[in-house]
Amino acid sequence: MFGVVPKQLWSRKIPADDINLCSWKMRCLLIEDGKRLILVDTGMGDKQSEKWLSYYYRHGEGDLIKSIRAKGFHENDVTDVILSHLHFDHAGGAVKWNSSKDKLQLTFPNAYYWTHSSHWDWAMNPNLREAATFLDENLKPIEDLGHLKFIDKQEGYFGSNFDFIYANGHTEKMIMPVVKFQGKKLIFIADTVPSHAHIHIPWVMGYDVRPLETMNEKVTLLEKIHAENWLMFFDHDPYYDICTLEKTEKGYKPDYAGGLEEYL
Ligand SMILES: [Zn+2]
Numbered sequence: 001m002f003g004v005v006p007k008q009l010w011s012r013k014i015p016a017d018d019i020n021l022c023s024w025k026m027r028c029l030l031i032e033d034g035k036r037l038i039l040v041d042t043g044m045g046d047k048q049s050e051k052w053l054s055y056y057y058r059h060g061e062g063d064l065i066k067s068i069r070a071k072g073f074h075e076n077d078v079t080d081v082i083l084s085h086l087h088f089d090h091a092g093g094a095v096k097w098n099s100s101k102d103k104l105q106l107t108f109p110n111a112y113y114w115t116h117s118s119h120w121d122w123a124m125n126p127n128l129r130e131a132a133t134f135l136d137e138n139l140k141p142i143e144d145l146g147h148l149k150f151i152d153k154q155e156g157y158f159g160s161n162f163d164f165i166y167a168n169g170h171t172e173k174m175i176m177p178v179v180k181f182q183g184k185k186l187i188f189i190a191d192t193v194p195s196h197a198h199i200h201i202p203w204v205m206g207y208d209v210r211p212l213e214t215m216n217e218k219v220t221l222l223e224k225i226h227a228e229n230w231l232m233f234f235d236h237d238p239y240y241d242i243c244t245l246e247k248t249e250k251g252y253k254p255d256y257a258g259g260l261e262e263y264l
Pocket of ligand 1: 087089090191236
């Protein structure tokens with residue numbers, strides 16, 4: 001999760017256990033906008049084999065469907081699922097087994113599923129690094145069932161409350177939605193800055209296909225987020241949903257860091 005950064009440095013921010021694992025979230029964002037109910041990312045889901053799931057030590061109380069229902073919605077209410085990118089920890093929850101476990105179906109059967117056309121092509125013809133994270137069973141059913149949409153081909157669909165910024169450092173054309181929220185802007189910054197511990201520019205993940213581009217993207221984005229006082233939403237931070245930024249002599253650091261609901 002920290003690429004070439006020495007463990008002595010990163011483990012002060014995010015501790016590792018005795019087998020060198022850290023605890024991370026797969027945080028998704030549900031947005032109610034007029035008649036639309038928009039979900040950004042879906043976590044890893046639970047349809048993989050026991051063996052495969054055992055590599056990732058899923059733990060904790062978090063559950064996407066329970067969280068949606070706790071807010072008074074149902075998965076059938078979701079109109080649009082925006083997949084920031086198609087790595088398994090973001091797209092796996094998009095598709096699930098039917099009750100007899102012999103057929104894959106959409107977790108959000110009434111939703112369009114949005115990705116970027118270049119990212120879809122990238123995932124369908126994966127490079128050696130990413131081949132193990134673009135799983136057919138997470139992606140093919142979306143296309144086969146006719147729910148696949150390309151965000152770059154239908155500009156304006158989401159209306160004036162949304163902007164989309166694309167990053168190419170973590171993977172090809174990752175989508176970072178920016179949504180107007182309570183007079184501010186909130187950016188789902190996805191894996192460009194997956195946690196508060198990744199704000200420092202050179203702290204990028206070993207998974208990134210173009211780490212130097214991630215650093216450049218962070219320079220530009222963090223400057224904008226600070227200047228315009230945006231909220232930055234973390235997909236993997238174990239502690240914080242969001243933060244705002246403060247500028248110091250050593251670079252940016254979190255100003256408010258905590259829960260989204262507490263911030264309101
Ligand atoms: Zn991720």
